[in-house]
Amino acid sequence: MNTTNHSPGTGRPAEVAVGETRTVVVDGTRQVYRVAGAGPVCLVHSGGPGVHPEYLRMPGLHGGLTLVYLDPVGSGDSDPLPDGDYSMSRYAHFAEAVLDDVGAATGYFLGHSHGGFVALQFGLDHPERLDGLVLYDTAPVTGEELMTTATERMAAFVRRWPDRPEAAEAGRMWDSAHVARNLEITDDESHRRYLDGILPAYFADHRRTVEREGDFSPAVTHDPNRLPVRWDVRDRLGTIDVPALVVVGTHDFVCPPRFAYEMHAGMPDARLCELRDSGHFGHIEEADAFTAAVLDFVRETRQRGDRA
Incomplete structure (x- = not known):
């Protein structure tokens, strides 16, 4: 494993071997x-926060992009932040360091869920380093408004599957954590049990996906020092003047389509892809459509760059 310090990008991403950690x-x-x-560099920032990034492996994109999968600080094999300051700009600072380390002057940034918050912040903090953004099942705001909308969508999910006990259990666990606030999440294991309990709501049809793909249970690191973050960039979307692809699943409960439409409308160079048979994990539920949308976006933006 190679360890370096933060240094400026050189524009030579080929110095990092494919498959290298x-x-x-x-x-x-x-x-x-x-x-x-192989192809243009694309940073990949998974969701969470604290969820390990292995769930966001996208082999369908490997033929058209050099994917640089981050273990976000505080998750996976990366260190936690000693001061607990996991702000979006702090995550973006670490992402820029990775872009420097691979030797790329610019790159694409694919952010999923919480990783999409970081991608938007990267677009605000470091627009000169971007070839484009892929904002995947995410939102331009965190905090109470997002949680209130998610709670409403969770209730709709439970109503949609009245005969599935796992749907009722997902709703019960979500309400315990975010409405009654009597569910204690104090360590990795209690956090993992919570995520496993609400996981069915993240899919358009959880049973169908498990039958096709197998069980899906991401690991998580719970950092008790993580400070609360409130973040809202809706009034700044118009300043992110880089090409953007907004991808959302119709049945996503936690980052629902209304926020995707808001980003699409608010950004000057954005296009929207709604995956009608997906929830929060379109790269698993509709892998072919997801892959095609991302690679088409990359081809389009690179052709525009060539013409420029």
């Missing part, structure tokens, strides 16, 4: 990332 040290904190595929 690397570590860059930023302000004394280890940031791990893994490289796969």
